[in-house]
Amino acid sequence: MKSIKPQMLASAIGAAISISAANAAGISGDTVKIGVLADMGGVYADICGAGCVTAVEMAVEDFGGSVLGKPIEIVSADDQNKADVGAAIARKWLDTEDVDAITGLVASSVTGAVTEITKEKGKLALISTSASHAFTTKACSPYNAHWTYNVVALANGTVKPMVQSGKKKWFFITADYAFGHALEGVASKVVAENGGEVVGTARAPLGTTDFSSFVLQAQSSGADVVALANAGSDFVNSLQSAVEFGLTETTDVAGLLVFTPNAQALDPEVAGGMRLTTGFYWDLDDQTRAWSKRFKERHGSIPAMGQAGAYSMTTHYLNAIKEAGTDEAEAVMAVMKQNKPNDFFARNAYLRADGRMVHDMYQVRIKNGSERSNPDDIFEVEKVIPGEEAFGPMLDQCNFVASK
């Protein structure tokens, strides 16, 4: 003990305090860096991709380009819808480029891999376009915020009213991978809970182009509703086959996950009249129209729901940094959960303890050709679904919420 001089001890304590103080407040790396990770050139490029980057840029510009006197930077990368590519990029961003939060996040497989890394490194994952509800249940983390929508909201929004209106027999054409299985599972549960039954399922591999055998199975099943538990080009192709085989004349076909670019790409003859659930529609009111107009001027097309979600969550994130006085992930997340997001996208919204952003969802109908006044005029909003009804109660599956 003799060898330790008091001054040395004091300076050591002082240094320790100053280090912990530096951790508790301020901006790491003197800049707030947001990484946008999305599929930029593949099947999901239209629903997030470059549009998500544009949306995040708009959010940063609208915020003033800096927070707490420090600049806000944006980096972006293409995950190619591959979990390992996404994980490698995320790891590089967090290890060497001092990225504070990762947003975008489309394919559920990529999001799963990235959220494991953000959890390990203690950085935020702001999920804009993924569908799986795992990120706020089984695979939840205190660093996840899941915006826009999830499979539960889709099933509650689209399936429930149809079962309740008397369509009791359901047949699923499902994309044969994790997202499709999750969507089918949640939707089947909703069917059963409301007194319906699932009379059959057909699992089609991702990227199937010829859906004829699946459609024929559906046709011979005697179902009242054929639900398409797939997305993107799979949705477009399966719906087109259903129309070609005359399935839509005898039964209802429900698209469970439809993004505006997909609906826009389809011939109104094919898709007109279909009801679906969405987290956002550009033509909702003046606020959404004003933002969407600005978005379209920069990006060239109307925003998909995940792109509007990316703007909303970035804004909420930056506001939280401002209020918390730091970009330290846990402090920022605490403020994000405490303050309610409120903008053109997030209506009656709050971020639940498990990281789920609960907000109003919309049940819409795809307009027929004669009803459309311009190419962007594709949906008619029939009903606003209150957030709690859409997303359901918080399930007791998230370990960090239960332990608190």
Add this chain to the structure above:
Amino acid sequence: MLNISKSTLILVVLGLIAPYVLYPVFVMKILCFGLFAMAFNLLLGYVGLLSFGHAAFLGTGGYVTGYLVMETGLSPELGILFGTIAAGLLGAVFGKLAVKREGIYFAMVTLALAQLAFFFFLQAPFTGGEDGMQGIPRGTLFGFIDLNDSLNMYYTVLAVFLFGFWLIKRTIHSPFGQVLKAIRENEPRALSLGYNVNDYKWVAFIISASLAGLAGSTKTLVFQLASLTDAHWHMSGEVVLMTLLGGMGTLFGPLVGAASVVTIQNYLSGGELGNYIHIIMGVIFVVCVLAFRSGIVGEFQKFMKKNFN
């Protein structure tokens, strides 16, 4: 006793200092793919067998290690060991069937078998399908080296890589390796000299598959993730590219090729050219095959021989 050549010494020294200069995860990726390509090169470069199914072994190593470490809580060294053994066993089965054929038929048989493996991984419940296995813990090596520290992980990977490198070097310089080269040069002659050609090919196939599995197992621990990408036939094609680009039939070629391909992919994926990544790789492949067939290391060796001997 230790007969270490100059080039090997340079490799070891570069390996030791690399994590202080470059991003460790990046170097680990190069080492894993380098080992994978070297394993592949053992077959292509030294026996003259073009396997188009090596992704199956990379994937098997990765999935088996991932499953054991994550679900049964096995330590990482045992996880890697069993992953390697599993890939070796699969290699034994595939190899037994494939070595009966030659040339394009050999390639097609390996491709077909690898596709079987791919669809097994796609459908099997434990692999997580398209999502892959995520959040695989790195654990502690031998119970006291914490692999979550990136330098510890790096030197573990380097040790694994150097072990693989040593084994391959040892193999090709052994009498066994001489027979392999004889088979490559003139198979009927090797046969007429009394060598059981198919058995030699089979053993080489098993060694190659095991080392590919070792690379996959190690890669899984580095990235804490096992996904279908590793088992997809694109990966089998990529390893051909790495080997040809670096220099087929040279000891260092595959490593140089792997480093080039990984660097190009890494560089492109972050930039404006991200969308053209496959086109650019394709052009490089074509140029390589047309203009410098013996690859980077092969051309370098030729150049040295011509000018300095």
